[in-house]
Amino acid sequence: xxxxxxxxxxxxxxxxxxxxxxxxxxxxxxxxxxxxxxxxxxxxxxxxxxxxxxxxxxxxxxxxxxxxxxxxxxxxxxxxxxxxxxxxxxxxxxxxxxxxxxxxxxxxxxxxxxxxxxxxxxxxxxxxxxxxxxxxxxxxxxxxxxxxxxxxxxxxxxx
Amino acid sequence: xxxxxxxxxxxxxxxxxxxxxxxxxxxxxxxxxxxxxxxxxxxxxxxxxxxxxxxxxxxxxxxxxxxxxxxxxxxxxxxxxxxxxxxxxxxxxxxxxxxxxxxxxxxxxxxxxxxxxxxxxxxxxxxxxxxxxxxxxxxxxxxxxxxxxxxxxxxxxxxxxxxxxxxxxxxxxxxxxxxxxxxxxxxxxxxxxxxxxxxxxxxxxxxxxxxxxxxxxxxxxxxxxxxxxxxxxxxxxxxxxxxxxxxxxxxxxxxxxxxxxxxxxxxxxxxxxxxxxxxxxxxxxxxxxxxxxxxxxxxxxxxxxxxxxxxxxxxxxxxxxxxxxxxxxxxxxxxxxxxxxxxxxxxxxxxxxxxxxxxxxxxxxxxxxxxxxxxxxxxxxxxxxxxxxxxxxxxxxxxxxxxxxxxxxxxxxxxxxxxxxxxxxxxxxxxxxxxxxxxxxxxxxxxxxxxxxxxxxxxxxxxxxxxxxxxxxxxxxxxxxxxxxxxxxxxxxxxxxxxxxxxxxxxxxxxxxxxxxxxxxxxxxxxxxxxxxxxxxxxxxxxxxxxxxxxxxxxxxxxxxxxxxxxxxxxxxxxxxxxxxxxxxxxxxxxxxxxxxxxxxxxxxxxxxxxxxxxxxxxxxxxxxxxxxxxxxxxxxxxxxxxxxxxxxxxxxx
Numbered sequence: 001x002x003x004x005x006x007x008x009x010x011x012x013x014x015x016x017x018x019x020x021x022x023x024x025x026x027x028x029x030x031x032x033x034x035x036x037x038x039x040x041x042x043x044x045x046x047x048x049x050x051x052x053x054x055x056x057x058x059x060x061x062x063x064x065x066x067x068x069x070x071x072x073x074x075x076x077x078x079x080x081x082x083x084x085x086x087x088x089x090x091x092x093x094x095x096x097x098x099x100x101x102x103x104x105x106x107x108x109x110x111x112x113x114x115x116x117x118x119x120x121x122x123x124x125x126x127x128x129x130x131x132x133x134x135x136x137x138x139x140x141x142x143x144x145x146x147x148x149x150x151x152x153x154x155x156x157x158x159x
Numbered sequence: 160x161x162x163x164x165x166x167x168x169x170x171x172x173x174x175x176x177x178x179x180x181x182x183x184x185x186x187x188x189x190x191x192x193x194x195x196x197x198x199x200x201x202x203x204x205x206x207x208x209x210x211x212x213x214x215x216x217x218x219x220x221x222x223x224x225x226x227x228x229x230x231x232x233x234x235x236x237x238x239x240x241x242x243x244x245x246x247x248x249x250x251x252x253x254x255x256x257x258x259x260x261x262x263x264x265x266x267x268x269x270x271x272x273x274x275x276x277x278x279x280x281x282x283x284x285x286x287x288x289x290x291x292x293x294x295x296x297x298x299x300x301x302x303x304x305x306x307x308x309x310x311x312x313x314x315x316x317x318x319x320x321x322x323x324x325x326x327x328x329x330x331x332x333x334x335x336x337x338x339x340x341x342x343x344x345x346x347x348x349x350x351x352x353x354x355x356x357x358x359x360x361x362x363x364x365x366x367x368x369x370x371x372x373x374x375x376x377x378x379x380x381x382x383x384x385x386x387x388x389x390x391x392x393x394x395x396x397x398x399x400x401x402x403x404x405x406x407x408x409x410x411x412x413x414x415x416x417x418x419x420x421x422x423x424x425x426x427x428x429x430x431x432x433x434x435x436x437x438x439x440x441x442x443x444x445x446x447x448x449x450x451x452x453x454x455x456x457x458x459x460x461x462x463x464x465x466x467x468x469x470x471x472x473x474x475x476x477x478x479x480x481x482x483x484x485x486x487x488x489x490x491x492x493x494x495x496x497x498x499x500x501x502x503x504x505x506x507x508x509x510x511x512x513x514x515x516x517x518x519x520x521x522x523x524x525x526x527x528x529x530x531x532x533x534x535x536x537x538x539x540x541x542x543x544x545x546x547x548x549x550x551x552x553x554x555x556x557x558x559x560x561x562x563x564x565x566x567x568x569x570x571x572x573x574x575x576x577x578x579x580x581x582x583x584x585x586x587x588x589x590x591x592x593x594x595x596x597x598x599x600x601x602x603x604x605x606x607x608x609x610x611x612x613x614x615x616x617x618x619x620x621x622x623x624x625x626x627x628x629x630x631x632x633x634x635x636x637x638x639x640x641x642x643x644x645x646x647x648x649x650x651x652x653x654x655x656x657x658x659x660x661x662x663x664x665x666x667x668x669x670x671x672x673x674x675x676x677x678x679x680x681x682x683x684x685x686x687x688x689x690x691x692x693x694x695x696x697x698x699x700x701x702x703x704x705x706x707x708x709x710x711x712x713x714x715x716x717x718x719x720x721x722x723x724x725x726x727x728x729x730x731x732x733x734x735x736x737x738x739x740x741x742x743x744x745x746x747x748x749x750x751x752x753x754x755x756x757x758x759x760x761x762x763x764x765x766x767x768x769x770x771x772x773x774x775x776x777x778x779x780x781x782x783x784x785x786x787x788x789x790x791x792x793x794x795x796x797x798x799x800x801x802x803x804x805x806x807x808x809x810x811x812x813x
Contacts, residue, residue: 017556018522024551028552029544068756069757070675094733094735095733
């Protein structure tokens with residue numbers, strides 16, 4: 001092949017590849033993008049209805065409940081202004097505990113309980129997921145108080 | 160006192176790095192031999208002072224000097240000695256110092272082994288590396304000083320993050336950094352070539368071994384990180400498409416493309432400006448990775464505690480390096496391209512396709528990694544891109560890549576006769592497809608299109624990688640054997656084949672199950688019976704743990720006892736899961752203790768991972784291939800340079 005043809009071939013192939021990749025990327029993005037929704041917004045009903053999303057906040061003190069021997073666990077997550085109940089079944093991360101930051105993947109159930117299919121806790125004592133830190137700082141409430149009490153007056157109905 | 164010596168050494172190293180940058184570059188421009196000669200001396204001096212600083216910090220850790228803030232935050236009296244050493248790079252400041260140390264070591268290596276290069280060229284290379292050192296030394300001294308004092312000194316330290324207290328993780332960062340930073344050499348070679356405007360096949364020959372060494376360390380570093388995540392994070396996955404994993408994977412992908420395009424540039428004098436661009440990109444992506452990790456702008460399990468000034472500094476430095484390099488490229492590169500042709504069916508075509516596909520793969524990873532940032536800036540929405548997207552998107556360029564790989568290896572430079580090509584490849588192709596059907600169907604008892612594609616690709620790569628080495632073994636006496644360079648290529652590709660097989664099988668047939676278990680009970684996962692014999696308390700040097708004893712049986716036959724632990728580290732009071740793994744080449748059986756559900760009941764995560772070892776074995780074999788390739792005699796010594804050139808000439812005309 002002549003150099004000019006080589007270049008044309010290279011450019012053509014690259015353009016084709018990028019077009020295919022871009023198309024697939026956009027299509028698949030739609031299905032795999034997961035939004036982070038603040039707890040207060042969830043309580044206000046502003047969350048994706050038919051798909052998974054992420055929530056984050058602090059685990060309310062004393063809210064962890066499980067029946068002896070059962071894999072199911074219930075707890076509450078607060079952004080200091082509002083609180084939602086969360087249900088999960090499975091192994092929890094090591095650094096999951098009351099009063100600490102947590103991120104949960106899942107969707108809202110019929111009963112207004114967040115059904116988590118994945119729980120992430122931080123890996124390091126000093127580290128908090130930026131979105132959680134952001135969400136907490138927005139509400140400017142007393143974090144200690146929120147952790148101990150939850151935000152009793154602001155929570156989803158029926159829960 | 161010792162920390163102040165370290166601090167002072169860092170400042171001296173900075174002054175020397177400035178000298179190492181300015182004097183040789185000016186000298187090369189003016190043709191002043193004395194000024195160019197400074198390059199080597201300054202590089203050596205810079206290395207020595209950085210080494211002293213590094214030694215001082217290590218000493219502070221070994222001596223439990225808790226008057227140093229960094230030591231007080233990341234070490235502790237009862238920490239085992241090995242981890243006191245690895246704690247040096249256990250957090251931001253120290254790992255930055257490690258980065259600087261590795262860069263200085265690469266520079267020293269270039270200074271020592273570049274006597275075969277023209278003086279002006281090596282002066283420029285060392286000058287460019289000096290510039291990078293200046294940037295990172297400034298970064299350390301201005302924003303992340305590891306020697307900052309803590310007044311008053313702490314009585315005991317805050318301990319190293321328990322996750323990092325592991326032999327695998329002790330050596331993961333050094334390996335990764337040797338790889339990451341190693342691409343700075345290829346980068347410096349590219350910049351030096353563009354400044355001088357001289358770029359020929361010799362340039363590619365000089366650059367190749369350096370790039371291969373960096374690539375093989377990066378391969379090992381990534382594989383080790385993946386292995387560590389598998390057994391230490393307690394999740395049992397081997398790759399999570401986490402932003403920081405991607406940050407190390409992108410330079411690897413581009414580095415792989417660079418190795419292949421350097422081959423074309425060396426053998427045929429083609430793709431010159433493309434090779435330069437890849438060399439620039441590989442290192443830019445290393446810098447981008449550093450920025451992503453250090454700035455904390457991306458949500459990641461690896462992210463260090465955030466500090467905006469640090470992110471800003473790295474971003475500025477990244478911009479200077481990348482934009483500077485690209486301007487130089489736009490100005491100089493067009494003049495460097497040569498006008499040689501090649502046939503449609505030729506090795507050049509396959510290597511071109513290899514490059515296109517690897518670049519697409521990199522672009523996909525980059526898009527997925529940066530999308531959360533872009534969306535947040537554009538709309539304020541906080542999104543994350545899940546592993547399923549990466550898994551699917553990444554296959555798009557990878558499937559053609561592995562199929563073309565087997566063909567490319569058996570295609571001649573310039574032009575290949577189609578008939579003889581088909582004669583070599585038809586039997587391997589048929590055998591590969593047959594194996595692709597048989598392996599999933601008869602060994603694992605299930606079949607799907609993706610499984611056939613995966614297993615057939617793996618078999619295809621393995622077989623076609625073995626053709627040349629096996630032929631070389633059975634050759635007639637007196638005929639030339641396989642060169643180290645070709646053998647290295649075959650071995651590295653063989654490793655790729657093993658990797659593909661491991662990924663295919665473990666993705667399709669791996670089983671994970673979370674269940675409750677108490678002493679005396681059994682559960683069944685993937686046909687294996689896991690029986691909990693009992694729970695016990697055990698003590699470690701700086702932790703106490705609950706250890707479960709779990710016996711595994713298959714059809715009533717005893718296979719292994721697995722002892723997973725739930726540790727409680729005494730200083731940080733943090734719990735940690737230490738998975739119990741019965742490792743085997745054919746399969747891993749994995750048990751991790753979850754939470755205590757009741758009096759004596761625990762949740763456990765049980766996993767069956769067939770062929771998962773092939774993933775890391777494959778990476779190891781790939782790195783071995785790199786090692787064999789750089790032992791090729793044409794790279795070995797200056798004295799044999801002429802002989803090597805003669806061989807090259809013969810090969811090029813053959």
